[in-house]
Amino acid sequence: MxxxxxxxxxxxxxxxxxxxxxxxxxxxxxxxxxxxxxxxxxxxxxxxxxxxxxxxxxxxxxxxxxxxxxxxxxxxxxxxxxxxxxxxxxxxxxxxxxxxxxxxxxxxxxxxxxxxxxxxxxxxxxxxxxxxxxxxxxxxxxxxxxxxxxxxxxxxxxxxxxxxxxxxxxxxxxxxxxxxxxxxxxxxxxxxxxxxxxxxxxxxxxxxxxxxxxxxxxxxxxxxxxxxxxxGGKSPAVVTEVKDPAGMARRIAFGKFTNAGQTCVAPDYVLAVGPEAHAQVLRHLPAAIAEFYGPDPAESPDYGRLVSEDHARRLVDLLAEDVDAGAHVVIGGEADVAGRYLAPTVVDGVSLDGALMREELFGPVLPVVRVDTLQEALDVIAARPHPLASYLFTDDDDDRAAFSAQVQAGVVSEGVTLLHAGMPTLRFGGVGHxxxxxxxxxxxxxxxxxxxPELTKGTGVDTLRAVYPPHGPVKRALLPKLL
The missing domain is CATH 3.40.605.10 (Aldehyde Dehydrogenase; Chain A, domain 1)
Incomplete structure (x- = not known):
């Protein structure tokens, strides 16, 4: 067994x-x-x-x-x-x-x-x-x-x-x-x-x-x-106010917490555009996590573990540094370093230059950063090394067009996370860092x-004689017409 x-x-x-x-x-x-x-x-x-x-x-x-x-x-x-x-x-x-x-x-x-x-x-x-x-x-x-x-x-x-x-x-x-x-x-x-x-x-x-x-x-x-x-890199998930916030939260939670966040194309942080989107993220992400893993993810047979104690300790230390700086844990944070366990964790109030935003997390900690406009979110992404993936959740066609035009990433995915990585019909790869x-x-x-490249030209009739030397007046006049 x-x-x-x-x-x-x-x-x-x-x-x-x-x-x-x-x-x-x-x-x-x-x-x-x-x-x-x-x-x-x-x-x-x-x-x-x-x-x-x-x-x-x-x-x-x-x-x-x-x-x-x-x-x-x-x-x-x-x-x-x-x-x-x-x-x-x-x-x-x-x-x-x-x-x-x-x-x-x-x-x-x-x-x-x-x-x-x-x-x-x-x-x-x-x-x-x-x-x-x-x-x-x-x-x-x-x-x-x-x-x-x-x-x-x-x-x-x-x-x-x-x-x-x-x-x-x-x-x-x-x-x-x-x-x-x-x-x-x-x-x-x-x-x-x-x-x-x-x-x-x-x-x-x-x-x-x-x-x-x-x-x-x-x-x-x-x-x-x-x-x-x-x-890899810090793959962003940008969220504007959407009609189905529960669906949005499930898609983000699935992408982030599968394999305990140890996925190179997992959403590494959320940029919530405006107060309504920010409220939707903070309200529905905890519900999605509870739906997936129950009241205690440590007891869920569907929630994984981190690869090592060192990796668990690194994430716990980064989380503690940001909490000490004023961020607060919305859900999760429980850890057993020796058991390589860290609960699915959502953190709000994270600064763009905070500990959780310095490097790719590669674990089950999801920082949420509120921004005022989509352009501000796009500027945040552009100021960082190109990520392996980028995700957008919106109901607005103009937002989709702006995101596609301005974001440089290995993939642009709208309305869903991770799925592209399992499709043999799509190229998988990064850009830049x-x-x-x-x-x-x-x-x-x-x-x-x-x-x-393979080129085959028969030798029975030598049609290239016009380009062979010596190049007299006739050939010099003819060559521009052939090329």
């Missing part, structure tokens, strides 16, 4: 040894050799590897649900919905469209270059590195892998050591599912990642925080390795492919 999330979360996060993990040098050498052998290029190989990953997820969903409960206190439903099911959906979408994605795309040839044909052909990059994240350790490790395998690459996967139970499951199950071909799983801490990124790759995709993202970016620059960085590049669906396939 799998332990309940509440029972699993009452003790510190488990620590697992990884005696079976493949050594870095051996894994890199094997994957590079497989990439050079081009064994993953045929479509049937790509599809079979994707199906193997899918079978692993369906056959071992209990193992993954148990691991996610141990690492993050996730309920079975949340684990299957946001992690296992999300990746299965990504695989199904990819299998349905892979044939069309792989086809070369014809492009036109200028008259001066004819007769000739030209196309853009997606070809595998080769050997790629996927560095996963701890907050969604199945989804954020395997969803990029889907794109990499679909594009015909050989892959080294490095799951996060901060979610050790899930990393152990991936280390054991993924190579077995693929019969030890095409993928290597290398688990370890910072030293392991440092050793991996010191190697030249054909692409690196990293998901995590900005600090480590900079380290990956700097290391990749030394070997001229292209990168995709999926980072929130990331470089994108994946999911076709965007993931293209991220891990070289879109190679």
């Amino acid at each position: 799998s332990p309940s999330p509440r029972a699993a979360a009452s003790s510190p996060a488990p620590v697992y040894p990884f005696p079976g993990t493949e050594p870095v040098e051996a894994a890199v050498a094997r994957i590079r050799a497989e990439a050079d052998a081009r064994t993953a290029h045929p479509r049937e190989v790509r599809e079979e590897r994707l199906r193997a990953v899918r079978r692993m997820l369906t056959d071992h969903q209990d193992r993954f649900a148990d691991a996610l409960a141990r690492d993050l206190g996730k309920s079975r439903t949340e684990a299957l919905l946001t992690e296992v099911g999300s990746v299965i959906s990504e695989i199904d979408h990819t299998l349905a469209h892979l044939g069309s994605w792989m086809k070369p795309r014809k492009v036109s040839v200028p008259l001066a270059f004819q007769p000739a044909s030209a196309q853009v052909a997606p070809v595998p990059l080769g050997a790629v590195l996927v560095i996963g994240a701890w907050n969604y350790p199945v989804q954020l490790t395997l969803a990029p892998l889907v794109g990499a395998l679909a594009a015909g690459n050989a892959v080294v996967v490095s799951p996060s050591e901060k979610s050790p139970a899930t990393a152990a499951a991936l280390q054991e199950l993924l190579p077995a599912a693929l019969d030890g071909e095409g993928v290597a799983v290398v688990e370890g801490g910072a030293d392991c990642v440092q050793a991996l990124i010191a190697h030249p790759w054909d692409h690196i995709l990293y998901t995590g925080g900005e600090r480590v993202g900079r380290i990956v970016y700097e290391a990749a620059a030394k070997t001229l390795t292209p990168v995709t960085l999926e980072l 929130s990331g470089i590049g994108a994946y999911h669906g076709e965007a993931g396939f293209e991220t891990f492919s070289h879109l190679r």
